Amino acid sequence: MSNTYKHDDFVNEPMRSKRVTDLPGIGETYGDRLHRRGYRNARQVFGEYLAMGGNKREFREFLSETTGANSRQTRDCYEAMRRWDRNFM
Structure with missing residues:
Protein backbone atom coordinates (compact mmCIF):
# COMPACT_ATOMS: atom_id res chain seq x y z
CA MET A 1 0.00 0.00 0.00
CA SER A 2 1.16 3.49 -0.78
CA ASN A 3 2.37 5.58 2.15
CA THR A 4 2.45 8.88 0.32
CA TYR A 5 0.98 12.11 1.61
CA LYS A 6 -1.39 12.10 -1.35
CA HIS A 7 -2.67 8.67 -0.33
CA ASP A 8 -3.04 9.65 3.33
CA ASP A 9 -4.85 12.88 2.47
CA PHE A 10 -7.21 11.07 0.15
CA VAL A 11 -8.18 8.19 2.41
CA ASN A 12 -8.59 10.24 5.59
CA GLU A 13 -10.88 12.98 4.29
CA PRO A 14 -14.43 12.95 2.91
CA MET A 15 -14.57 12.80 -0.89
CA ARG A 16 -16.58 16.01 -1.34
CA SER A 17 -15.43 17.64 -4.57
CA LYS A 18 -11.95 16.14 -4.88
CA ARG A 19 -10.52 16.30 -8.37
CA VAL A 20 -9.42 13.21 -10.26
CA THR A 21 -5.84 14.42 -9.84
CA ASP A 22 -6.30 14.07 -6.07
CA LEU A 23 -6.42 10.31 -6.58
CA PRO A 24 -3.16 8.53 -5.74
CA GLY A 25 -1.49 7.33 -8.94
CA ILE A 26 -3.32 9.91 -11.05
CA GLY A 27 -1.36 12.99 -12.05
CA GLU A 28 -2.12 15.74 -14.52
CA THR A 29 -1.72 13.61 -17.66
CA TYR A 30 -3.93 10.76 -16.48
CA GLY A 31 -6.32 13.21 -14.86
CA ASP A 32 -6.72 14.94 -18.22
CA ARG A 33 -7.43 11.59 -19.89
CA LEU A 34 -10.09 10.79 -17.29
CA HIS A 35 -11.57 14.25 -17.69
CA ARG A 36 -11.81 13.81 -21.48
CA ARG A 37 -13.67 10.54 -20.84
CA GLY A 38 -16.23 12.37 -18.67
CA TYR A 39 -14.78 11.77 -15.21
CA ARG A 40 -14.74 15.27 -13.73
CA ASN A 41 -14.07 14.37 -10.08
CA ALA A 42 -12.83 11.58 -7.84
CA ARG A 43 -16.38 10.71 -6.80
CA GLN A 44 -17.18 9.61 -10.36
CA VAL A 45 -14.13 7.33 -10.43
CA GLU A 61 -7.93 -2.73 -15.89
CA PHE A 62 -10.43 0.14 -16.24
CA LEU A 63 -7.81 2.67 -15.11
CA SER A 64 -5.14 1.23 -17.34
CA GLU A 65 -7.39 1.21 -20.41
CA THR A 66 -8.83 4.65 -19.68
CA THR A 67 -5.63 6.47 -18.81
CA GLY A 68 -2.66 4.33 -19.81
CA ALA A 69 -1.53 4.18 -16.16
CA ASN A 70 1.03 1.52 -15.29
CA SER A 71 0.58 -1.24 -12.71
CA ARG A 72 2.04 0.80 -9.81
CA GLN A 73 -0.25 3.73 -10.54
CA THR A 74 -3.36 1.58 -10.88
CA ARG A 75 -2.43 -0.24 -7.67
CA ASP A 76 -2.01 3.05 -5.80
CA CYS A 77 -5.39 4.29 -6.98
CA TYR A 78 -7.13 0.98 -6.23
CA GLU A 79 -5.66 0.81 -2.72
CA ALA A 80 -6.80 4.37 -2.02
CA MET A 81 -10.33 3.56 -3.22
CA ARG A 82 -10.44 0.40 -1.14
CA ARG A 83 -9.22 2.16 1.98
CA TRP A 84 -11.52 5.18 1.46
CA ASP A 85 -14.43 2.77 1.07
CA ARG A 86 -13.49 1.04 4.32
CA ASN A 87 -13.07 4.37 6.15
CA PHE A 88 -16.25 6.11 4.99
CA MET A 89 -18.84 3.64 3.72
Missing part, protein backbone atom coordinates in the same frame (compact mmCIF):
# COMPACT_ATOMS: atom_id res chain seq x y z
CA PHE A 46 -15.20 5.96 -7.04
CA GLY A 47 -18.58 5.24 -8.64
CA GLU A 48 -16.80 3.02 -11.17
CA TYR A 49 -15.05 1.26 -8.30
CA LEU A 50 -18.41 0.62 -6.63
CA ALA A 51 -20.07 -0.45 -9.89
CA MET A 52 -17.33 -3.07 -10.23
CA GLY A 53 -18.01 -4.29 -6.72
CA GLY A 54 -14.53 -3.23 -5.64
CA ASN A 55 -13.04 -5.89 -7.91
CA LYS A 56 -9.30 -5.23 -7.97
CA ARG A 57 -8.61 -6.68 -11.41
CA GLU A 58 -11.54 -4.95 -13.10
CA PHE A 59 -10.88 -1.56 -11.54
CA ARG A 60 -7.17 -1.60 -12.33
Whole structure:
Protein backbone atom coordinates (compact mmCIF):
# COMPACT_ATOMS: atom_id res chain seq x y z
CA MET A 1 0.00 0.00 0.00
CA SER A 2 1.16 3.49 -0.78
CA ASN A 3 2.37 5.58 2.15
CA THR A 4 2.45 8.88 0.32
CA TYR A 5 0.98 12.11 1.61
CA LYS A 6 -1.39 12.10 -1.35
CA HIS A 7 -2.67 8.67 -0.33
CA ASP A 8 -3.04 9.65 3.33
CA ASP A 9 -4.85 12.88 2.47
CA PHE A 10 -7.21 11.07 0.15
CA VAL A 11 -8.18 8.19 2.41
CA ASN A 12 -8.59 10.24 5.59
CA GLU A 13 -10.88 12.98 4.29
CA PRO A 14 -14.43 12.95 2.91
CA MET A 15 -14.57 12.80 -0.89
CA ARG A 16 -16.58 16.01 -1.34
CA SER A 17 -15.43 17.64 -4.57
CA LYS A 18 -11.95 16.14 -4.88
CA ARG A 19 -10.52 16.30 -8.37
CA VAL A 20 -9.42 13.21 -10.26
CA THR A 21 -5.84 14.42 -9.84
CA ASP A 22 -6.30 14.07 -6.07
CA LEU A 23 -6.42 10.31 -6.58
CA PRO A 24 -3.16 8.53 -5.74
CA GLY A 25 -1.49 7.33 -8.94
CA ILE A 26 -3.32 9.91 -11.05
CA GLY A 27 -1.36 12.99 -12.05
CA GLU A 28 -2.12 15.74 -14.52
CA THR A 29 -1.72 13.61 -17.66
CA TYR A 30 -3.93 10.76 -16.48
CA GLY A 31 -6.32 13.21 -14.86
CA ASP A 32 -6.72 14.94 -18.22
CA ARG A 33 -7.43 11.59 -19.89
CA LEU A 34 -10.09 10.79 -17.29
CA HIS A 35 -11.57 14.25 -17.69
CA ARG A 36 -11.81 13.81 -21.48
CA ARG A 37 -13.67 10.54 -20.84
CA GLY A 38 -16.23 12.37 -18.67
CA TYR A 39 -14.78 11.77 -15.21
CA ARG A 40 -14.74 15.27 -13.73
CA ASN A 41 -14.07 14.37 -10.08
CA ALA A 42 -12.83 11.58 -7.84
CA ARG A 43 -16.38 10.71 -6.80
CA GLN A 44 -17.18 9.61 -10.36
CA VAL A 45 -14.13 7.33 -10.43
CA PHE A 46 -15.20 5.96 -7.04
CA GLY A 47 -18.58 5.24 -8.64
CA GLU A 48 -16.80 3.02 -11.17
CA TYR A 49 -15.05 1.26 -8.30
CA LEU A 50 -18.41 0.62 -6.63
CA ALA A 51 -20.07 -0.45 -9.89
CA MET A 52 -17.33 -3.07 -10.23
CA GLY A 53 -18.01 -4.29 -6.72
CA GLY A 54 -14.53 -3.23 -5.64
CA ASN A 55 -13.04 -5.89 -7.91
CA LYS A 56 -9.30 -5.23 -7.97
CA ARG A 57 -8.61 -6.68 -11.41
CA GLU A 58 -11.54 -4.95 -13.10
CA PHE A 59 -10.88 -1.56 -11.54
CA ARG A 60 -7.17 -1.60 -12.33
CA GLU A 61 -7.93 -2.73 -15.89
CA PHE A 62 -10.43 0.14 -16.24
CA LEU A 63 -7.81 2.67 -15.11
CA SER A 64 -5.14 1.23 -17.34
CA GLU A 65 -7.39 1.21 -20.41
CA THR A 66 -8.83 4.65 -19.68
CA THR A 67 -5.63 6.47 -18.81
CA GLY A 68 -2.66 4.33 -19.81
CA ALA A 69 -1.53 4.18 -16.16
CA ASN A 70 1.03 1.52 -15.29
CA SER A 71 0.58 -1.24 -12.71
CA ARG A 72 2.04 0.80 -9.81
CA GLN A 73 -0.25 3.73 -10.54
CA THR A 74 -3.36 1.58 -10.88
CA ARG A 75 -2.43 -0.24 -7.67
CA ASP A 76 -2.01 3.05 -5.80
CA CYS A 77 -5.39 4.29 -6.98
CA TYR A 78 -7.13 0.98 -6.23
CA GLU A 79 -5.66 0.81 -2.72
CA ALA A 80 -6.80 4.37 -2.02
CA MET A 81 -10.33 3.56 -3.22
CA ARG A 82 -10.44 0.40 -1.14
CA ARG A 83 -9.22 2.16 1.98
CA TRP A 84 -11.52 5.18 1.46
CA ASP A 85 -14.43 2.77 1.07
CA ARG A 86 -13.49 1.04 4.32
CA ASN A 87 -13.07 4.37 6.15
CA PHE A 88 -16.25 6.11 4.99
CA MET A 89 -18.84 3.64 3.72
